[in-house]
Every structure is written in structure tokens, then in C-alpha cells.
Amino acid sequence: MSASAVFILDVKGKPLISRNYKGDVAMSKIEHFMPLLVQREEEGALAPLLSYGQVHFLWIKHSNLYLVATTSKNANASLVYSFLYKTIEVFCEYFKELEEESIRDNFVIVYELLDELMDFGFPQTTDSKILQEYITQQSNKLETGKSRVPPTVTNAVSWRSEGIKYKKNEVFIDVIESVNLLVNANGSVLLSEIVGTIKLKVFLSGMPELRLGLNDRVLFELTGLSGGKNKSVELEDVKFHQCVRLSRFDNDRTISFIPPDGDFELMSYRLSTQVKPLIWIESVIEKFSHSRVEIMVKAKGQFKKQSVANSVEISVPVPSDADSPRFKTSVGSAKYVPERNVVIWSIKSFPGGKEYLMRAHFGLPSVEKEEVEGRPPIGVKFEIPYFTVSGIQVRYMKIIEKSGYQALPWVRYITQSGDYQLRTS
Amino acid sequence: MTVGKDVSILFSDVVNCMQTSNIELKKLVYLYVINYAKVQPELAILAVNTFRKDSSDPNPLIRALAIRTMGCIRLEQITEYLIEPLRRCLKDEDPYVRKTAVICIAKLYDISPKLVEEEGFIDTLLDILNDNNAMVVANAIISLTDICENFNKSILKDTINKNESNVNKLLNAINECVEWGQVFILDALVLYEPKNSKDAERVLERILPRLSHANSAVVLSAIKVIMYLLDNITDEEFIQNVHKKLSPSLVTLLSAEPEIQYIALRNINLITQKLPNILSDKINIFFCKYNEPTYVKIEKLDMIIRLVSEKNVDLVLYELKEYSTEVDVDFVKKSIRGIGCCAIKLPQASEKCINILLDLIDTKINYIIQECIVVIKDIFRKYPNKYESIITILCENIESLDESNAKASLIWIIGEYVERIKNAHE
Numbered sequence: 001m002s003a004s005a006v007f008i009l010d011v012k013g014k015p016l017i018s019r020n021y022k023g024d025v026a027m028s029k030i031e032h033f034m035p036l037l038v039q040r041e042e043e044g045a046l047a048p049l050l051s052y053g054q055v056h057f058l059w060i061k062h063s064n065l066y067l068v069a070t071t072s073k074n075a076n077a078s079l080v081y082s083f084l085y086k087t088i089e090v091f092c093e094y095f096k097e098l099e100e101e102s103i104r105d106n107f108v109i110v111y112e113l114l115d116e117l118m119d120f121g122f123p124q125t126t127d128s129k130i131l132q133e134y135i136t137q138q139s140n141k142l143e144t145g146k147s148r149v150p151p152t153v154t155n156a157v158s159w160r161s162e163g164i165k166y167k168k169n170e171v172f173i174d175v176i177e178s179v180n181l182l183v184n185a186n187g188s189v190l191l192s193e194i195v196g197t198i199k200l201k202v203f204l205s206g207m208p209e210l211r212l213g214l215n216d217r218v219l220f221e222l223t224g225l226s227g228g229k230n231k232s233v234e235l236e237d238v239k240f241h242q243c244v245r246l247s248r249f250d251n252d253r254t255i256s257f258i259p260p261d262g263d264f265e266l267m268s269y270r271l272s273t274q275v276k277p278l279i280w281i282e283s284v285i286e287k288f289s290h291s292r293v294e295i296m297v298k299a300k301g302q303f304k305k306q307s308v309a310n311s312v313e314i315s316v317p318v319p320s321d322a323d324s325p326r327f328k329t330s331v332g333s334a335k336y337v338p339e340r341n342v343v344i345w346s347i348k349s350f351p352g353g354k355e356y357l358m359r360a361h362f363g364l365p366s367v368e369k370e371e372v373e374g375r376p377p378i379g380v381k382f383e384i385p386y387f388t389v390s391g392i393q394v395r396y397m398k399i400i401e402k403s404g405y406q407a408l409p410w411v412r413y414i415t416q417s418g419d420y421q422l423r424t425s
Numbered sequence: 426m427t428v429g430k431d432v433s434i435l436f437s438d439v440v441n442c443m444q445t446s447n448i449e450l451k452k453l454v455y456l457y458v459i460n461y462a463k464v465q466p467e468l469a470i471l472a473v474n475t476f477r478k479d480s481s482d483p484n485p486l487i488r489a490l491a492i493r494t495m496g497c498i499r500l501e502q503i504t505e506y507l508i509e510p511l512r513r514c515l516k517d518e519d520p521y522v523r524k525t526a527v528i529c530i531a532k533l534y535d536i537s538p539k540l541v542e543e544e545g546f547i548d549t550l551l552d553i554l555n556d557n558n559a560m561v562v563a564n565a566i567i568s569l570t571d572i573c574e575n576f577n578k579s580i581l582k583d584t585i586n587k588n589e590s591n592v593n594k595l596l597n598a599i600n601e602c603v604e605w606g607q608v609f610i611l612d613a614l615v616l617y618e619p620k621n622s623k624d625a626e627r628v629l630e631r632i633l634p635r636l637s638h639a640n641s642a643v644v645l646s647a648i649k650v651i652m653y654l655l656d657n658i659t660d661e662e663f664i665q666n667v668h669k670k671l672s673p674s675l676v677t678l679l680s681a682e683p684e685i686q687y688i689a690l691r692n693i694n695l696i697t698q699k700l701p702n703i704l705s706d707k708i709n710i711f712f713c714k715y716n717e718p719t720y721v722k723i724e725k726l727d728m729i730i731r732l733v734s735e736k737n738v739d740l741v742l743y744e745l746k747e748y749s750t751e752v753d754v755d756f757v758k759k760s761i762r763g764i765g766c767c768a769i770k771l772p773q774a775s776e777k778c779i780n781i782l783l784d785l786i787d788t789k790i791n792y793i794i795q796e797c798i799v800v801i802k803d804i805f806r807k808y809p810n811k812y813e814s815i816i817t818i819l820c821e822n823i824e825s826l827d828e829s830n831a832k833a834s835l836i837w838i839i840g841e842y843v844e845r846i847k848n849a850h851e
Contacts, residue, residue, distance in 0.1 A: 022535075023499055044755050047720045048684040060684055073574070079608050081684045082642040112452055119493065119528050122567050123605040134486065156559060156601040180680075182712060184747065190740075191709050195680060237673035239639045242604050246634035268639065270677050374752040377715050421714060423747070 002121040003058075003069040003080050006087075006114065008103055009033070011064040016103050019114040021121040025070045029055045033068055049077065062088050063099045071121075083123045090117065093128040109135065127159050129260060157207070159243055159260040165205045169407035171259075171397060172201040177388050178418030181277050185425040193272045194390050195418055201263045208401035212255040212266070215393045219253040233392045235269045271390055276302045278389065278415070279350075279380050281314065281422050289368055293322055295360040297345065297378070301352045309350040309382040314358075315342040317376040317424070322362035329358045341376075350382070377421035384415045432457075436465045443475040448486065451479075455494040462498045469498065473506045480510035485519040493525050496532035504537055508544055515549055520558040527553060527561060531568035538576060547572075551584055554594060562598040563606030566613050582616040592617055596631045604640040611635065611646035615653050625657040629667065636674040641685045644674055645692065652696065672703050676710050683718050690724035697731060708732045712744055722748075722756055730763045730770075738767060738774045746781050749793065758796045761785065765800035769807050779804065779812050786822060794822050795831035802834035805841065816842055 004025040007018040013034025020027055032052045037059075040046050050057045058080045059068040067084045088098060094109060095102040103110055112135045117126055125131060175198050182191040198212075217232040240246060241264060244257040255267070280300040287293050297316055301309060312332070320341045327334040332347030345358050397409040443454050462469040479491035492514050495507050511533070514526035530550055534541045541547065553565040569581040585591055592614075599610050611632070619625035632654075635647035648671065658664055675696070678689035697704060704710075711729045713722040726748070733741045745767070748760035761782070768778035782797045798819060805812065819835060826832050 023497075044719065044753070046718070048687055058684075060682075076608065076612065076642065076646070078645045078685060078688050079605070079642040081682070081688065082640055083605070085682060108449065108453065111456055112449070115452065115456075115493075119525065120496075120532055120567075120571070122528070122564075122609070124524075125603065126605070127603075158560070158603055182714060184743065190712050190744075237677045238637055239644075239677065240637050241639055245600075246637055247600060247631075249637060250634040265639070270673070270680070374715070375750070419714060423715075 002071070002075050002123075003083075003118070004071045004073075004121055005069070006084075006118065007033075007066075007068045007070070008110075009066040009068060010100050011066075013037070013066070016065075016100065017107055017110055017114075019111070019118075021118060025055055025072050029070060030057075030068065033057050033059070033066075048081070058084070060084050060088075065098065065100060065103065079123070083118070083126070086123075086126045087113075087117060090126060090128040090131065094132070125158070127260075129262065130158065130161070133161065157243075157258055160207065160258055161261070162207065164261050166203045169204045169399075169405050171204065171210070171399065171407060171409045173394055173397065173409060173411045174199045174201075175388060175392060175394065175411065175413045177390060177392075177413075177415045179278060179389060179415065179420060180418040181420045181422070183277070183422040185423045187282075189277065192274070192277065193270060195268065195270050196388075196390065196392065197268045198266045198394075199263060200259060200266050202259045202261060204259070204261075204399065204401070204407055205405065206401045206403060207258055208399050208407075210257055210259055211396075211398040211400075212257075213395040213397070214255070215391075215395055216253055222253060231391055231393075233390050234271060235392075236271045238267055238269045240267045241265060273389065275389055278303045278384070279309065279312070279382055279417075279420075281378055281380065283316065283378060283422070283424055285316075285424055287319070288364070290364060290366045292364055293319060293362045295343070295358075295362075297358045297360075298355060299345075299347075299350075299358075299380075300355045301350050303352040303384065303387070305351065305353045307352045307384050307387045309352075309384045310348065311381070311383055312347040312350045313381040314345045314347075315340075315379045315381075316345070316360070317342055317378065318360075318362060319364065319373060321365055323365070324363040326361040327358065328360075329356070331356045332358075334358055334360060375424055377423045380420045380422070381417045382420075383417075386413055387415050388413045389415055432461075436461055436468045443472060451487070452490065455490060459494060459497045462500055462503070466500050466502060469500060470502060473503060477506065477510055480514060485517070485522050488514060488517065488519070489522045489525040492522070492529050496529035499536050501537065504533060504540060507533065508540070511546075512544075512549075515553070520556075520561055523553075523556070523558070524561045524564045527564040527568055531571045534568075534572045535575070547580065551580075554584070554591065559598045559600075559602035560606060562594070563602045563609055566595070566606075567609050570609065570613055581613060585613065585617050592628065596628065599632075599635070604638065604643055607635065607638070608640075608642045608646045611643070611650050614650050619654065619657045622657060622659045625654045626660065626663055629654045629658070633667070633670060636670060641678055641681050641689070644678060645689070648674065648692075648696075652699070668700065668703055672707065675704065676707060679710055683721055686721050687724060690721065690728060694724070694727060694731070697728070705732060705734070706736075708737050708741065713748065719753055719756060722753075723759060726756070726759050726763055730766045733767050733770065735771060735773065738771055739777070742767060742774065742777055742781055746785070749785055750788070754792055757793065761793065761796040761800055765803055768800075768804050772808070775804060775808060775811075779815065783815060783818060786818065789825075791825055791827075794825050795828050798822070798826070798831045798838075799834045802838055805838060809841075813842060 004022040005018060005020045005027060007030050008016050010016055015030055018027065036050050036052055040050060048059065054072045056071050057068050058077060059066055060081065067087065069080050069084060090113060091098045095106060116124065116131060116135060118124060175196065177194050177196040180193050180195060184190050215232045217234040220232045243259060244255060248254050248256055280302050282298045284296045295316055297314065299314060318341050325336040329345060332345060334343055334345045336343050343360050394411045399407045439454055439457050442450065445451055458469065458472050476491045476495050479487050482488050492510060495503065511526055511529055514522050517523050530541065530546050550565055550568055554562055556562055572578060573581045595610050595614060599607050619628060629651060632647055632650055635643055638644055651667065655664060655667060675693055679686055708729060711725045713725050729741060742764065745760045745764050749757050751757055764778050764781055768775040782801060786794050786797050816838065819838065823835060826835060
């Protein structure tokens with residue numbers, strides 16, 4: 001049903017630390033992992049799941065570490081991968097940076113965590129805030145009787161401890177929308193979707209119940225508020241943090257929850273939209289082989305004039321054997337980054353409705369490269385504060401706690417680029 | 426020990442340290458004992474006394490640690506001593522200790538199934554399904570599932586199907602427990618056999634909210650149970666509603682990490698075989714982005730070919746042509762084969778496909794030409810005598826063929842249309 005053993009390997013495939021949960025797969029089998037990985041990579045048939053005889057390796061890579069779970073049964077693959085990613089999240093919360101050094105310096109904590117995160121191959125408690133309450137790094141402060149398992153671990157509310165106190169009770173709501181765009185070479189939009197997340201920073205005492213009200217179209221239809229002046233948003237798919245009462249949402253679309261302390265991602269939603277792409281790029285790339293490449297990029301801001309996009313970065317791919325760059329930009333500055341084979345055109349502030357132009361000129365060597373090169377798309381990065389493409393609005397945030405304090409919610413909206421790619425011809 | 430050096434000779438000294446009150450040190454000692462108990466079984470017995478004492482310690486953390494560790498030591502001699510503390514901890518007032526003890530039953534079964542059955546632990550496990558703490562119930566399900574799967578028993582299946590209240594208990598527990606517990610309970614619910622359509626509908630409605638969970642494993646397990654229950658439902662309208670809720674969840678799974686995308690794509694492949702209309706108008710989510718890993722791109726390509734129809738064939742052909750000019754050879758070959766599949770699947774598109782293939786042959790890139798020839802041979806087999814005009818172009822490229830597949834295809838084409846070709850015998 002689940003993993004037999006979990007290994008953390010360094011970049012060469014040597015185990016740094018491991019834990020055998022079930023004992024049915026020999027620990028020495030891990031030696032076959034790296035050669036198998038290298039062989040598959042050379043064949044071009046790399047997959048997240050590699051099999052050697054009866055043993056299956058499920059692996060993910062994080063900076064210079066490999067996390068590998070071994071099993072010989074028909075385990076639940078999505079469970080194992082979700083668990084491995086969650087383990088990385090927990091380690092990052094403990095060690096800030098997760099790489100080979102962090103494991104080597106902290107193997108006691110890692111052993112303790114591996115003990116707690118998984119038992120007999122089945123994931124148990126993976127909430128890092130709660131784990132930090134009883135597995136800590138200040139080892140000399142631990143005394144018997146003082147370290148207890150917080151009852152939160154087995155509570156129905158397993159993500160928030162009791163008895164939290166703040167002098168000033170506040171909640172900060174960040175609505176962050178990422179726009180994913182895929183445009184093909186002749187300018188037609190293949191894929192346009194908005195992925196939004198609502199992140200909360202909660203500084204509230206006690207065990208408050210929160211209720212979030214959005215201008216959700218299905219909610220409006222249920223309560224009869226639709227039509228007329230109430231603008232609503234149709235959320236195609238919504239995913240919630242485990243603290244939200246999913247059955248209540250299914251019944252009447254109310255989002256009610258007891259929040260974890262500190263920051264967490266409350267929900268993520270997706271909508272496909274036919275809205276005009278916020279930043280539209282038209283590009284002409286003329287490649288005269290053996291002599292030069294001329295690039296002309298026109299960027300158009302197709303959003304309302306009152307908004308301004310900040311930190312706009314347009315990365316235009318350039319052949320890898322290009323040299324002697326020359327740029328001319330109507331606004332902002334362009335930089336050639338040879339390690340990534342791109343030109344990055346940075347514009348600090350890009351108001352809506354404006355159009356800007358960049359020209360770049362590169363020389364090409366007279367000897368042409370033999371291998372065929374891929375044509376990476378043009379990527380755009382940007383941030384537009386105080387603006388959401390979908391029109392989603394936080395109508396209210398009700399905070400109810402038995403001591404009856406008043407808390408202030410603050411809301412902030414921002415739209416940023418997600419996976420924003422425009423293909424070149 | 427971590428670095429791989431054998432430190433088993435220090436066993437007796439380490440065991441002496443076990444009596445410490447420092448929790449961290451205790452954990453490290455227990456870890457050491459787990460690792461080396463097999464090497465030094467006689468000395469491992471010495472550790473047993475400390476385990477038994479610890480399992481009655483006032484601190485629940487220590488009690489659970491003792492039980493957990495004792496279960497991991499896979500020695501026959503130790504297991505007999507395990508029974509008493511285990512029985513005690515199963516009734517412990519602290520749920521953390523209970524949940525650890527419950528998993529210990531599964532570990533014990535793995536070592537010595539007869540002992541577990543003799544001591545009546547299976548019945549205790551079934552009783553624990555009535556526990557009021559959801560995490561304990563979830564772990565009990567895990568233990569039962571593990572025992573049943575590994576030893577081919579049907580205890581879990583029988584229990585779930587015995588009466589309605591058991592299923593309701595599980596459904597209630599899903600709402601309250603941690604995300605991993607939800608996955609286990611959902612996986613166990615597949616064993617439930619609904620008595621009739623109404624029953625299946627009732628259970629399905631309780632599970633539908635899980636599709637909104639952030640953890641992809643929960644979503645995939647929920648989809649699994651839903652697909653299984655749909656088979657038993659006869660109400661058409663209900664089924665259509667469920668389909669409408671399933672498809673956005675499937676689409677969102679494709680924005681997760683690449684490994685999860687890979688698993689989701691493999692599962693979507695199976696789901697569309699059963700329910701072909703579920704993603705029929707959403708073909709654009711399967712278009713490949715430049716920087717995705719190859720294994721994801723290849724699965725997406727499979728899906729594109731599966732979903733192609735007259736409505737979107739133009740768009741698809743344009744995309745496949747784009748992919749055929751990429752750098753990864755395997756992916757290019759697969760895209761070209763995809764163009765061939767479109768031609769065979771949709772007769773009205775075959776002309777466009779042939780034109781695209783001719784354009785690709787013009788690029789004069791070796792592996793592209795060869796793959797195109799193999800694909801064109803298949804198109805000829807399906808539409809005989811239709812595209813003979815292109816045979817001359819194919820013959821012009823005869824020099825660049827070195828793969829046996831491509832050569833065989835060209836030879837077949839020449840053989841079939843020998844009357845049309847002037848210098849066939851050359």
C-alpha cells in the first residue's frame with residue numbers, strides 16, 4: 001500500500017540518510033538506483049518511477065538531493081509523491097535551505113522527523129508548525145515532562161494549537177492571481193487560464209472561526225443576488241487547505257474554517273478566461289545565417305490605463321552562438337544573458353495601454369553550428385498590484401471567537417505572470 | 426552508523442544508555458537498537474525490560490516511542506514480550522499512543538500472524554473502528570488494509586459490507602482526519618459493495634467534496650472511488666452532474682508538480698477510455714509547453730491523439746507540426762506518428778496530414794524523413810491509391826534512409842505501386 005523505505009541521496013546517488021520502515025525490501029537495493037537513472041537519462045526514457053526487478057524506485061529531485069522511496073508492492077503512487085514533496089517542505093521549514101549540507105549537519109533532527117512523518121510506510125503527521133512544537137532544534141532545552149505531544153496532533157483540528165495569544169488581532173489576506181498563457185507562432189492564443197491563490201497571515205488569539213465571503217457566481221445564484229449590479233466571478237475549480245469544511249462548501253458555498261496560526265495558503269482556484277492577454281508581444285526575429293540576427297519586439301499593455309505593471313521582464317531567446325549584442329529600447333534596459341541564451345528586456349514600470357519597442361542586433365559566426373537548436377518561447381514576467389484579471393473580490397471576512405474580540409482584516413490584490421509563453425516562428 | 430560503518434560491537438554499551446531521561450538520546454538509542462537487533466539478538470533481549478518500563482511512562486511521547494520501536498524490531502523472541510504492553514497501549518487514554526499502537530498490530534502481523542490471531546488482536550482492531558478519534562480510526566484502516574492485502578484476507582471487505590453503520594463511521598472519519606488518513610479511508614471504500622443505486626448515490630455525495638482538497642493524492646483517491654461507484658448508479662442525470670464535477674478536478678491536477686502530472690495523465694488516459702466525453706472539449710490543456718520534462722510531454726501527446734476529432738483537428742495538426750520541429754528526437758518521432766494517427770482516424774483530415782508530412786520531409790532532417798516515410802506507408806495502407814502523386818517525392822529521398830523500418834516501408838510502397846513507378850527495379 002505504501003513505501004517500504006525512504007532514502008535521501010546526494011547528487012552522486014550515495015545514501016546520506018535512510019529509514020527502513022517495512023523491512024521487506026533490502027536496503028542494499030538502493031545501489032541500483034543511480035546507475036539505472038543515468039542509463040535511462042542517456043536513453044532519453046527518464047521517468048519518475050524506475051523499476052529494477054521487483055523493486056520500484058519513486059524519486060524526486062530537490063537542489064542537490066534525491067529523495068527516493070522504495071517499494072515492491074502496488075503502492076499508491078500519488079500518495080508517495082505527495083508525501084515526498086511534503087517532506088521537503090517540512091525540511092525546508094526546519095533548515096531554511098535544504099541541500100546536502102543541511103542533512104549532514106542535522107542528522108539527529110532528520111532521524112526524529114523521519115520517525116514522526118511516517119510509520120510502517122504510511123504517512124502520519126506532516127504539519128510542520130505542529131511538528132516544531134515537539135521536535136525542536138534546541139536539544140539542550142528538552143527535559144522530561146516538558147516535552148509532550150501536543151494534543152493537536154490527534155485532534156480533529158490538527159493544524160492549530162490551543163492557547164495562542166496576540167495583543168493585536170489581525171488577519172492579512174493576499175489574493176494573488178497568476179496568468180498562464182500559451183500563444184503559438186502565428187499569434188493565436190492556445191491556452192489562457194488564471195490560477196489564483198488566497199494566502200492568509202493569521203495573527204489571532206484562541207480558536208477563532210473564520211468565514212470568507214467572495215463574489216462567487218454560484219453563491220450568488222444560490223442566494224438570489226445574481227443579476228444587475230453585482231459582478232460575480234465563475235470559479236471553475238477550487239481547492240482548499242485541509243482546515244476548510246469541505247462539506248459545507250459543497251452544500252451552500254460557504255467557506256468556513258479554523259485557521260492555522262501564521263501564514264498558509266487557504267485556497268487555490270482556476271478559471272479559464274477569454275480575456276485579452278495582459279501583455280501582448282509581437283516579435284520579428286530575422287536570422288541571416290553566417291552573418292547576423294535582428295530581433296524586433298513590440299510589447300503592448302492590454303490592461304486598464306490606471307494600472308501599472310511593475311518589474312516587467314521580457315526574455316527573448318537568442319541563438320547560442322550569437323555575439324556582439326547591440327540594443328535599442330524605447331523604455332527600460334536590455335541585457336544579454338549568455339548563460340541562458342536570452343536577452344532580458346527590463347521595464348520598471350509599464351502603464352496600461354502603452355506600447356514599447358525594443359530592437360536587438362547580434363552577430364553570428366561564419367561557421368554554423370551543426371546541431372539543431374530548439375526554439376524556446378518568449379517569456380514574460382510582470383506584476384500588477386491592486387488588480388485582478390478575474391474581478392474576484394473579498395466581500396467580507398467574519399471572525400468569531402468566544403472571547404469576542406474585534407479583529408481587523410486587510411486585503412491586498414496582485415496579478416502576476418504565471419507560465420507566460422509566446423512561441424516564436 | 427549513518428555513514429555505513431558497522432558499530433554493532435558497541436551494542437551492550439548503547440543499551441546501558443537506554444535508561445536515560447533525555448528524550449533525544451532515547452530516540453537515538455532506540456534507532457540503534459532497531460538497526461542492530463538482528464545482528465545481536467541475545468543482547469537485544471536486554472533492551473526489552475527498558476521497553477516495557479517505557480511503555481508505562483507518564484509521558485505519552487515515550488510510551489508511543491517504546492511501542493513503535495518494539496514493533497520495528499523484527500525478532501521472534503521479542504514479539505512475545507510485546508503483547509502485554511501493546512494490549513495496554515491500545516486502551517491508552519492518549520490518542521497519540523493509541524494510534525501508534527494500532528499500526529503496531531500490523532507490524533506484529535507481518536512478523537508472526539499466528540500470534541496476532543491467537544491473541545485476538547484482529548477483533549480488537551475491528552472494535553477500534555468505533556474509536557472517537559479520527560486519526561486512530563484511520564490508522565486502524567491502514568492496519569486492516571495492510572494485513573488483508575499482504576495475507577489475502579477479506580476481513581476488511583466483510584466488515585465494511587456488514588452493515589450500513591460501518592460505512593457511515595468511515596465517511597464521518599474522512600471529514601475529521603488528516604489528509605493522509607483521508608487517502609487511506611478512501612482507498613478502503615473501494616471495497617464497499619453498494620446494495621443498489623440509491624445507496625451508491627448516497628455514499629458518492631459524501632465523497633464529492635473531497636475533490637476540492639488541496640492534496641492531489643486525496644483528489645485522485647476520491648476520483649477512484651467515484652469512478653467505481655458510478656458503475657452502480659442508474660440515474661442518468663445524477664451521472665451527468667458527477668461528470669461535470671469530475672472534469673475540472675482532472676484539469677487542475679495538471680498544474681501540480683511534474684511527477685504528479687505524470688501520474689494524473691496516466692490515470693486520465695484510463696478514465697477517458699471509460700468515459701470518452703469527459704474531457705472532449707478541453708484538448709488545449711494537453712498542449713505541451715517548452716520546458717516540461719519529456720515523460721510528461723509524451724503522455725500529453727498520447728492524450729491529444731486520443732481526443733482529436735473533426736472539430737479540433739486543424740489546431741491539433743498545427744501543434745503536432747510545431748512539436749515535430751523540436752530538438753528531442755523521441756518526442757519528434759512520436760509527434761510525426763501522431764500526425765499519421767490523425768490521418769487514419771479522420772478521413773477528411775488525411776489530405777492536410779499528407780501535406781504536413783511533405784513539408785516535414787522538405788526539412789531534409791534525417792530522422793524526420795525516415796519517420797515520415799513509415800507513417801506515409803501506413804496512410805497508404807488505409808487509403809489505397811489515393812495519394813500516389815507523392816511517391817516521386819518519397820523516392821527522391823531514398824538515399825537518406827538508413828533505419829531498417831524506413832527502408833522496409835519504402836520497399837513496400839514501391840512494391841505496391843510498381844505500375845506507377847518508372848524505374849521501380851532500380
